[in-house]
Amino acid sequence: MFIAWFNGLSNRSLVITILICMSLIYVSYTFNSCLLTSINRSFKRNASRQLLISTNLLEVVANVTIAPYSNNNNNSFINTNSLIGVHIVPLSSTNSTNNSATTISSSSSSSNNSTSINSITTISAHVLEAFAKYRLLRQPGSRPSRHLPDTLIIGVKKSGTRALLEFIRLHPDVRAAGCEVHFFDRHYQRGLHWYRHHMPYTIEGQITMEKTPSYFVTKDVPHRVHKMNASTKLLVVVRDPVTRAISDYTQAASKKSDMKHFEELAFVNGSYAVVDTNWGPVKIGVYARYLEKWLQYFPLSQLLFISGERLIMDPAYEIGRVQDFLGLKRVVTEKHFYFNATKGFPCLLKSEARSTPHCLGKTKGRNHPHIDIAAIERLREFYRPFNSRFYQMTGINFAWP
Numbered sequence: 001m002f003i004a005w006f007n008g009l010s011n012r013s014l015v016i017t018i019l020i021c022m023s024l025i026y027v028s029y030t031f032n033s034c035l036l037t038s039i040n041r042s043f044k045r046n047a048s049r050q051l052l053i054s055t056n057l058l059e060v061v062a063n064v065t066i067a068p069y070s071n072n073n074n075n076s077f078i079n080t081n082s083l084i085g086v087h088i089v090p091l092s093s094t095n096s097t098n099n100s101a102t103t104i105s106s107s108s109s110s111s112n113n114s115t116s117i118n119s120i121t122t123i124s125a126h127v128l129e130a131f132a133k134y135r136l137l138r139q140p141g142s143r144p145s146r147h148l149p150d151t152l153i154i155g156v157k158k159s160g161t162r163a164l165l166e167f168i169r170l171h172p173d174v175r176a177a178g179c180e181v182h183f184f185d186r187h188y189q190r191g192l193h194w195y196r197h198h199m200p201y202t203i204e205g206q207i208t209m210e211k212t213p214s215y216f217v218t219k220d221v222p223h224r225v226h227k228m229n230a231s232t233k234l235l236v237v238v239r240d241p242v243t244r245a246i247s248d249y250t251q252a253a254s255k256k257s258d259m260k261h262f263e264e265l266a267f268v269n270g271s272y273a274v275v276d277t278n279w280g281p282v283k284i285g286v287y288a289r290y291l292e293k294w295l296q297y298f299p300l301s302q303l304l305f306i307s308g309e310r311l312i313m314d315p316a317y318e319i320g321r322v323q324d325f326l327g328l329k330r331v332v333t334e335k336h337f338y339f340n341a342t343k344g345f346p347c348l349l350k351s352e353a354r355s356t357p358h359c360l361g362k363t364k365g366r367n368h369p370h371i372d373i374a375a376i377e378r379l380r381e382f383y384r385p386f387n388s389r390f391y392q393m394t395g396i397n398f399a400w401p
């Protein structure tokens with residue numbers, strides 16, 4: 001019986017001991033796992049906080065560029081409090097932070113109300129570019145705005161004015177109105193405010209340009225341009241007046257199917273004896289006559305004459321002269337051009353609008369109709385004295401036949 005009692009007692013103790021042990025194990029496990037979870041959470045929180053700070057920093061730097069580097073405490077730390085309320089303005093659609101270019105290391109000691117970053121933050125080249133752009137745009141006077149032109153391509157019609165404009169606007173410091181505005185000859189009554197509205201946006205240091213070839217031959221234009229700005233620089237492309245007249249005629253004929261022949265229009269009474277100086281394509285070629293009017297308002301030094309022939313043969317040379325005249329660095333060079341044998345004209349490797357090689361449109365470089373050689377000779381004879389006068393006035397011998 002004693003043995004039986006003893007057996008029963010030891011069994012009970014054993015059970016109790018086991019139960020106590022199990023309880024202890026359970027309590028210890030629970031405690032440890034809580035401890036582990038807590039440590040883990042705390043670790044994670046710290047890590048994500050760190051990450052959050054770096055991300056915010058990048059976003060703010062990328063978008064606002066206030067450059068919140070605070071050296072107030074002679075420590076290199078970033079005070080995120082100073083960023084609260086900053087309006088984030090996106091500068092660019094892509095905010096990629098790849099292509100790391102520069103590393104900003106901000107190690108540091110922290111201080112009150114400031115978050116110290118003990119990490120290395122990497123900023124991309126793109127972000128730095130946005131920085132520079134923003135700073136530029138924020139500089140007083142550097143906000144893009146429209147200005148009246150400083151330079152005009154005033155003519156001459158059908159001499160290569162479009163080519164000149166397209167070539168010179170490759171320069172980053174030149175901005176031009178895309179189409180002919182015709183302010184001084186057709187829309188003058190609308191006022192300068194209207195004119196300025198047709199100009200492109202520019203920033204400080206950029207030249208505003210416009211080309212309307214009819215300005216050269218319109219009576220009131222020299223006076224009006226002078227009234228707007230007596231320092232306006234004037235570019236004049238000129239071409240052998242005979243080929244210019246044929247080009248002018250070709251353009252008109254392309255719009256009118258029943259146009260008379262060139263020879264019928266250029267001469268009076270069907271013979272080549274009398275040149276019809278009232279016919280527009282002939283009249284415009286008497287350059288000396290129109291130049292006289294311009295020189296009543298502007299000194300010769302404010303005009304630059306560009307050879308339409310050389311603009312085709314050697315565009316880089318003529319564009320070099322134009323850049324010098326406008327006080328621009330020679331940025332547009334022969335590297336920008338190639339000769340397109342099919343078109344028979346120089347074309348652009350790339351431009352502001354397109355990054356692939358391209359030529360001027362179909363209306364530039366048209367095939368001219370055959371003109372009787374006797375008519376051409378007679379016109380050459382007619383222009384010769386006027387050309388000589390023009391060479392004298394400009395001091396340039398254009399060597400037209």
Ligand SMILES: Nc1ncnc2c1ncn2[C@@H]1O[C@H](COP(=O)(O)OS(=O)(=O)O)[C@@H](OP(=O)(O)O)[C@H]1O
Nearest residue numbers: 157158159160161162163247345346360364365366
């Ligand atoms: N690179 C290049 N490509 C094409 N055409 C060129 C070029 N350079 C000068 N030219 C000559 O420009 C002539 C047209 O002159 P404009 O642009 O002044 O014409 S317009 O007055 O604006 O209508 C145009 O006249 P046509 O040949 O009669 O069409 C061309 O001879």
